[in-house]
Amino acid sequence: xxxxxxxxxxxxxxxxxxxxxxxxxxxxxxxxxxxxxxxxxxxxxxxxxxxxxxxxxxxxxxxxxxxxxxxxxxxxxxxxxxxxxxxxxxxxxxxxxxxxxxxxxxxxxxxxxxxxxxxxxxxxxxxxxxxxxxxxxxxxxxxxxxxxxxxxxxxxxxxxxxxxxxxxxxxxxxxxxxxxxxxxxxxxxxxxxxxxxxxxxxxxxxxxxxxxxxxxxxxxxxxxxxxxxxxxxxxxxxxxxxxxxxxxxxxxxxxxxxxxxxxxxxxxxxxxxxxxxxxxxxxxxxxxxxxxxxxxxxxxxxxxxxxxxxxxxxxxxxxxxxxxxxxxxxxxxxxxxxxxxxxxxxxxxxxxxxx
Amino acid sequence: xxxxxxxxxxxxxxxxxxxxxxxxxxxxxxxxxxxxxxxxxxxxxxxxxxxxxxxxxxxxxxxxxxxxxxxxxxxxxxxxxxxxxxxxxxxxxxxxxxxxxxxxxxxxxxxxxxxxxxxxxxxxxxxxxxxxxxxxxxxxxxxxxxxxxxxxxxxxxxxxxxxxxxxxxxxxxxxxxxxxxxxxxxxxxxxxxxxxxxxxxxxxxxxxxxxxxx
Numbered sequence: 204x205x206x207x208x209x210x211x212x213x214x215x216x217x218x219x220x221x222x223x224x225x226x227x228x229x230x231x232x233x234x235x236x237x238x239x240x241x242x243x244x245x246x247x248x249x250x251x252x253x254x255x256x257x258x259x260x261x262x263x264x265x266x267x268x269x270x271x272x273x274x275x276x277x278x279x280x281x282x283x284x285x286x287x288x289x290x291x292x293x294x295x296x297x298x299x300x301x302x303x304x305x306x307x308x309x310x311x312x313x314x315x316x317x318x319x320x321x322x323x324x325x326x327x328x329x330x331x332x333x334x335x336x337x338x339x340x341x342x343x344x345x346x347x348x349x350x351x352x353x354x355x356x357x358x359x360x361x362x363x364x365x366x367x368x369x370x371x372x373x374x375x376x377x378x379x380x381x382x383x384x385x386x387x388x389x390x391x392x393x394x395x396x397x398x399x400x401x402x403x404x405x406x407x408x409x410x411x412x413x414x415x416x417x418x419x420x421x422x423x424x425x426x427x428x429x430x431x432x433x434x435x436x437x438x439x440x441x442x443x444x445x446x447x448x449x450x451x452x453x454x455x456x457x458x459x460x461x462x463x464x465x466x467x468x469x470x471x472x473x474x475x476x477x478x479x480x481x482x483x484x485x486x487x488x489x490x491x492x493x494x495x496x497x498x499x500x501x502x503x504x505x506x507x508x509x510x511x512x513x514x515x516x517x518x519x520x521x522x523x524x525x526x527x528x529x530x531x532x533x534x535x536x537x538x539x540x541x542x543x544x545x546x547x548x549x550x551x552x553x554x555x556x557x558x
Numbered sequence: 559x560x561x562x563x564x565x566x567x568x569x570x571x572x573x574x575x576x577x578x579x580x581x582x583x584x585x586x587x588x589x590x591x592x593x594x595x596x597x598x599x600x601x602x603x604x605x606x607x608x609x610x611x612x613x614x615x616x617x618x619x620x621x622x623x624x625x626x627x628x629x630x631x632x633x634x635x636x637x638x639x640x641x642x643x644x645x646x647x648x649x650x651x652x653x654x655x656x657x658x659x660x661x662x663x664x665x666x667x668x669x670x671x672x673x674x675x676x677x678x679x680x681x682x683x684x685x686x687x688x689x690x691x692x693x694x695x696x697x698x699x700x701x702x703x704x705x706x707x708x709x710x711x712x713x714x715x716x717x718x719x720x721x722x723x724x725x726x727x728x729x730x731x732x733x734x735x736x737x738x739x740x741x742x743x744x745x746x747x748x749x750x751x752x753x754x755x756x757x758x759x760x761x762x763x764x765x766x767x768x769x770x771x772x
Binding site for chain 2: 471496499540542545546558
């Protein structure tokens with residue numbers, strides 16, 4: 204069988220790229236979708252996020268064609284993030300998706316989403332939902348989802364669990380578990396779940412996916428993923444078994460090269476009313492954590508504002524304090540502008556004087 | 559008597575909080591060893607919070623029990639020496655800052671000199687800045703002398719911390735630690751009011767108590 208492959212690409216204005224965190228994946232896939240023969244396909248995915256983490260846009264596209272049929276699918280998600288104080292984050296967004304196969308009418312879906320996340324140290328809980336419509340075979344049906352979940356992040360490890368209920372032209376309930384590990388040069392992810400569908404038989408099904416990426420340089424990685432995904436009624440996509448390999452290109456340097464290519468982050472502490480504002484400047488970083496004697500040596504993630512990361516502290520006692528910071532899950536560092544001292548455990552800490 | 563009872567209750571609460579943190583982060587044998595050392599420190603009248611913090615730091619860094627015990631013993635010894643140097647009436651913050659200064663190589667004579675300048679007020683911030691400067695490569699004698707001069711001139715704690723930050727910034731851009739401290743101190747002294755001058759509006763030339771290059 205001769206296959207002709209097509210790649211769907213999305214473009215962004217290059218003038219904006221410098222202000223954005225942009226990642227582009229381009230690769231090949233082997234996939235099997237319900238009622239369709241096994242085929243090869245070209246894939247692409249684009250993630251765009253602004254430096255201040257106020258919004259993000261994510262999209263992916265896949266196209267395959269053979270002598271007998273052709274399929275194409277795409278999804279786009281735009282999300283706006285709104286922090287409310289230090290503990291609450293609200294997200295709102297829109298999702299658009301389409302799936303088409305030759306000799307069949309396309310399935311399209313569109314919805315609006317909202318979610319609230321309550322943060323407590325390394326853990327969070329969240330709840331949300333979406334409303335929209337699915338257009339299939341010339342008719343449409345309302346789409347409603349509600350979801351809830353919880354997660355925990357420590358060092359480079361993130362664990363999350365969630366449950367959702369979907370009501371469209373079919374109804375089902377999903378439960379899922381997700382684990383992600385992100386180190387300096389590699390990322391691993393695994394997800395698995397189960398579904399109960401009340402109006403079809405057999406009503407229960409399971410799914411699982413794994414993915415990995417290895418950063419060859421600060422901007423280029425090899426990525427692979429595979430698994431089984433169930434039908435996504437919210438996006439009109441049928442159930443799929445797949446394996447993909449891709450090249451990932453990031454427009455901004457990944458932080459594993461931070462120490463080699465950029466200045467080490469610097470830390471400052473200033474009075475801010477009755478409290479103190481601790482700020483770490485770390486251009487190019489995506490995540491900064493701090494631990495110190497005044498946090499009980501518990502890592503605390505700082506809130507990002509542009510190229511700076513900060514946290515508000517209740518009054519830290521005047522005198523000498525010991526601190527260390529970590530960028531994007533890398534090694535704990537002494538901030539560039541602090542004096543280093545032995546920590547008595549074979550490492551170093553920074554000395555911070557607080558007036 | 560009422561206040562003594564309140565002190566006992568508050569003290570017990572603080573100890574309970576310390577114990578809870580240790581119980582949550584340390585295994586039972588390590589916790590027992592740490593509590594034993596903390597009891598020794600308490601019996602000597604030393605601040606215990608720096609020891610709890612060191613134990614928590616060891617737990618976060620996954621240090622073995624022996625390493626945590628060694629680190630706590632070293633810190634307790636430095637706290638002891640700091641208290642002896644600064645005087646029995648010194649605050650816990652002063653004693654802890656003195657211990658950090660000792661840790662980076664500040665001699666007891668220099669700590670004693672700073673206490674002599676401020677016999678009743680806290681020296682936690684001057685000691686912290688002194689420790690910073692020494693850890694950043696400023697010779698101990700020079701750093702001690704400069705901090706002492708500034709304290710005698712009535713420098714504020716905020717100005718002292720800013721001086722340490724400025725010197726570190728200069729070093730980061732390639733300046734010699736000693737030369738940077740020299741220049742920054744002279745600049746700061748010039749901005750400080752002359753003792754006895756009206757409203758502090760009269761700025762001095764370089765004062766006579768500032769060490770001069772030979």
